Amino acid sequence: MKEMASITKYLAFLSGIIISLTVIFYIYSNILKSQLFEQGENILSDLVDTTTYGYGVIESLNSQNFTYCSDENLLAMRKSQFESNDIRDIGFLENGVLTCTTGIGILKKPIKGPRYDFMLDGHEFWFNHKLVTFDRTVQGIIIRKDNYNLVASFQGILYEHRKFNRYELLALKGEKIIHLFGETGIYQKNSTSSQPYFSSGLLSHSFEFCGPKGLICVAIEQRNFSEFQLGPVFLILLFISLISGVATLHAYQSIYSYIYSTKRRIKLALSFKGIKPHYQAIVELKTGKVIGCELLARFEDHIGPLYPDQFISVVGELDMSWLMTQDLILQAIDDFKDIQIINEPFYLSINVYPKDINNGNILKGVELLKNITPNLEVCFEVTEDEELHYSKVGNTLEVLSKSRIKISIDDFGTGYSNLSQLKLLDIDTLKVDKSFIDEVETGSIRSTLIPNIVSIAEKLEASIIAEGIENRLQVDELLKMDIKFGQGWYYTKALPLEEFKHYLINHSDYKFDQ
Structure with missing residues (x-):
C-alpha cells in the first residue's frame, strides 16, 4: 500500500511537470x-501594396503618351523609379518589344520577352523573372500594361521580413507551383485561398497562407524557441516545471486526503445508504438460547472498512446521526418482518444518539415503529453521555414511555447518569459495560460493583444484559450474580443478516416465514 502511494505521488509530480510543459x-x-x-x-499585404503602387506608376507613365524612348520618357521613368523603394527597373516597349529601361537606357538590341504567366486586373505578370541591370541580377515580379513594365524586387519588398529565415513565397498556376522567393520545399500544399494552415510540432511550427485569389502563397517554418536564447529558456522551463510538479503533488495530497477522509467517506455512505446493519446475539446465560440481538452499524467501501469507534463519532459531527439511525431502523424492520413468535417477541436493540433525544428526532423513530409486526420488541439503546439533557427532554421521554419502544442504558456505570435521572427515562434494561465483565474472573474491586448495578436495576424494575462476554468462566460468575442475559464473542460476534439468521435458527426456537 505504501509502495503504491509512493508511486502515485511520483506520478502526480510527473503529471504536474507534463501538464505545465x-x-x-x-x-x-x-x-x-x-x-x-x-x-x-x-x-x-506588402506584395499587394507594391503591386497596387506599380499599377499607379504604369498608369501615370502611359497617360503621358510617349511613343518612343526619348530622353523625356527615360527621365519620367527614372523619376518614378526614384520615388519608389521597391521598383528596381522600369522599361518602355514599342509594339511589345522592350527598347529601353531605366537601368540600362536605350537597348542596343530590343528584347521581345516571353509570354506572361498571369493576367490580373488587366495587367500582365511575370513571376520569378530575372532581369540584368548594370552588373546585378534582380529577382522579382514584372508587371506590364500597354507601353510600360516595371520590375519589383523581392529583396526590397520582403526585406523587413528577413527574421523568418525559413519561408517560401510562391505562385500557383493551376496545379503548377512557381517558386518565387525564399527557401524551396517549405510549402506543402496544405492551405487554400479561404483557409490558412497551421501545424505545430515538438521541434518546429509551420504556417501556410494564400492570398484572396489563391495566386500567391507564403509558407513559413520556424524552429521552436529559436527566437530565444536556449540556455535561459531551458532554465526557466525547468524552474516552472519543478514548481508545477510540487504544486500538483501538493494538490494531489490535498485531494487524496479529502477523498480518503473519514468524513467524506461516511457522508457519501450515508447519502447512498452505505452503512449496513450487523446483528450480535443477546442470549439467555443459563440456556445459551438467543432471545434477541443488538443492531450494530458497520461500514466498508472500496477503500476498506472502518471500525465503529472510527466513524460513529464522525456521524455525530456531521449532524447526520438520525439519518443513519433511521436507515438502520428501516433495514432492521425489513430484516425481521418474517420472524415467528415462540413464547416471547424477538428483542431488537437499536442504538440512538443522545443528541437525537435532545432534539426530538427520536420521536420520528416512534412513528417509524408504530406499525411494525408484534413479533418484534424494539428497544432504543442510549449511551450514558453528558450530552443527554435529562431535565429538558420531559415531553420526549413521556412519549417514549407511552409507546411500545423500550429504553436501555448502554455501557452502564461509565457515564453521567444517576438514579433519579434514570427514573425519568423509565428504563427497561441496563447493559453492564465490558470493563466490568473483563475483571469478573479475578474478583477485582471493579467487578465487585456489579451487585450494586443489579440492585439499581431491581429498583428501576429493569433487566440486565452483560456485554463483552468472552469465556465460560465469566458466564458462570455472572449467573452467580443473578444476571440472566448477555452478549459477546463467547457466543458470536456481530454478523450480517444471513449469517445471523443461520446462528439464530440453530440457537433458539425462533423461525422465519419462508
Missing part, C-alpha cells in the same frame, strides 16, 4: 501561430 507549449504555440499568421498577412 503542455500548457507552456500550448500558450507558446498559440502566440507563435498569431505571429506567423500576422507575418504571412504582412508579406502578402
Whole structure:
C-alpha cells in the first residue's frame, strides 16, 4: 500500500511537470501561430501594396503618351523609379518589344520577352523573372500594361521580413507551383485561398497562407524557441516545471486526503445508504438460547472498512446521526418482518444518539415503529453521555414511555447518569459495560460493583444484559450474580443478516416465514 502511494505521488509530480510543459507549449504555440499568421498577412499585404503602387506608376507613365524612348520618357521613368523603394527597373516597349529601361537606357538590341504567366486586373505578370541591370541580377515580379513594365524586387519588398529565415513565397498556376522567393520545399500544399494552415510540432511550427485569389502563397517554418536564447529558456522551463510538479503533488495530497477522509467517506455512505446493519446475539446465560440481538452499524467501501469507534463519532459531527439511525431502523424492520413468535417477541436493540433525544428526532423513530409486526420488541439503546439533557427532554421521554419502544442504558456505570435521572427515562434494561465483565474472573474491586448495578436495576424494575462476554468462566460468575442475559464473542460476534439468521435458527426456537 505504501509502495503504491509512493508511486502515485511520483506520478502526480510527473503529471504536474507534463501538464505545465503542455500548457507552456500550448500558450507558446498559440502566440507563435498569431505571429506567423500576422507575418504571412504582412508579406502578402506588402506584395499587394507594391503591386497596387506599380499599377499607379504604369498608369501615370502611359497617360503621358510617349511613343518612343526619348530622353523625356527615360527621365519620367527614372523619376518614378526614384520615388519608389521597391521598383528596381522600369522599361518602355514599342509594339511589345522592350527598347529601353531605366537601368540600362536605350537597348542596343530590343528584347521581345516571353509570354506572361498571369493576367490580373488587366495587367500582365511575370513571376520569378530575372532581369540584368548594370552588373546585378534582380529577382522579382514584372508587371506590364500597354507601353510600360516595371520590375519589383523581392529583396526590397520582403526585406523587413528577413527574421523568418525559413519561408517560401510562391505562385500557383493551376496545379503548377512557381517558386518565387525564399527557401524551396517549405510549402506543402496544405492551405487554400479561404483557409490558412497551421501545424505545430515538438521541434518546429509551420504556417501556410494564400492570398484572396489563391495566386500567391507564403509558407513559413520556424524552429521552436529559436527566437530565444536556449540556455535561459531551458532554465526557466525547468524552474516552472519543478514548481508545477510540487504544486500538483501538493494538490494531489490535498485531494487524496479529502477523498480518503473519514468524513467524506461516511457522508457519501450515508447519502447512498452505505452503512449496513450487523446483528450480535443477546442470549439467555443459563440456556445459551438467543432471545434477541443488538443492531450494530458497520461500514466498508472500496477503500476498506472502518471500525465503529472510527466513524460513529464522525456521524455525530456531521449532524447526520438520525439519518443513519433511521436507515438502520428501516433495514432492521425489513430484516425481521418474517420472524415467528415462540413464547416471547424477538428483542431488537437499536442504538440512538443522545443528541437525537435532545432534539426530538427520536420521536420520528416512534412513528417509524408504530406499525411494525408484534413479533418484534424494539428497544432504543442510549449511551450514558453528558450530552443527554435529562431535565429538558420531559415531553420526549413521556412519549417514549407511552409507546411500545423500550429504553436501555448502554455501557452502564461509565457515564453521567444517576438514579433519579434514570427514573425519568423509565428504563427497561441496563447493559453492564465490558470493563466490568473483563475483571469478573479475578474478583477485582471493579467487578465487585456489579451487585450494586443489579440492585439499581431491581429498583428501576429493569433487566440486565452483560456485554463483552468472552469465556465460560465469566458466564458462570455472572449467573452467580443473578444476571440472566448477555452478549459477546463467547457466543458470536456481530454478523450480517444471513449469517445471523443461520446462528439464530440453530440457537433458539425462533423461525422465519419462508
